[in-house]
Amino acid sequence: MKKLAIAVAVAACAFSAQAQLSYSTTGTYLNSIAGNNVPSFSTGLLDAQISTALPGTLSVTFLGKEAGHTNLFGVYGTTTLEMLNNIAVGTTQQVQVGAGALPFRFLDQNDSTGVPNGGNSPSAAQGSYVIFGTRAQNGDWSPLKSYGGGTFDLIIGFNDGAKVDADYDDHVLGLSLAPVPEPGTYAMLLAGLAATGFVARRRRAA
Ligand SMILES: [Ca+2]
Ligand SMILES: [Ca+2]
Numbered sequence: 001m002k003k004l005a006i007a008v009a010v011a012a013c014a015f016s017a018q019a020q021l022s023y024s025t026t027g028t029y030l031n032s033i034a035g036n037n038v039p040s041f042s043t044g045l046l047d048a049q050i051s052t053a054l055p056g057t058l059s060v061t062f063l064g065k066e067a068g069h070t071n072l073f074g075v076y077g078t079t080t081l082e083m084l085n086n087i088a089v090g091t092t093q094q095v096q097v098g099a100g101a102l103p104f105r106f107l108d109q110n111d112s113t114g115v116p117n118g119g120n121s122p123s124a125a126q127g128s129y130v131i132f133g134t135r136a137q138n139g140d141w142s143p144l145k146s147y148g149g150g151t152f153d154l155i156i157g158f159n160d161g162a163k164v165d166a167d168y169d170d171h172v173l174g175l176s177l178a179p180v181p182e183p184g185t186y187a188m189l190l191a192g193l194a195a196t197g198f199v200a201r202r203r204r205a206a
């Protein structure tokens, strides 16, 4: 019974270890983002593709904006989420997504400037987003996880189509994924448990 408990714990750990959103490093690192007010982060990875190894529930939290334009963050997964930048800070909504690249896009509703996940804006300024991060002394870059009392897998910010700045604070969001096991994952977990039980019984019999 002890071995069974250990097997379950190991399986659960292996599962939760995959519970984060990942990002490609093919985007452009911005080492100084001028005028970012919400939040006052200065380093970001531009237009990197965000993905997940597992399907699950994506939680999207609105962290704020400094923008005259109305911007929309949409996720078009198994279900749909559309969040504007004129709602109460701290609002969290959820959407179901499959495995792979997150099917999201930002859209500036005033001038129809926008960007999909991993889209590279030719201007690298208007209509693009960053993943906020920090740079260690050895040069390693890592994404920021917390802001405003919340903890997230990734924090992203959109620079909308207003051609006055590149501050990436026009629609700021915290993203977190809670994976939902696929039927195949349950089957593998059950098969593993059955095998563990079989070995335990044989040992007792011997
Ligand atoms: Ca600003
Ligand atoms: Ca702004």
Ligand SMILES: [Ca+2]
Pocket (backbone or CB within 6 Å): 159, 160, 162, 165, 166, 167, 168, 169, 170
């Ligand atoms: Ca801006």
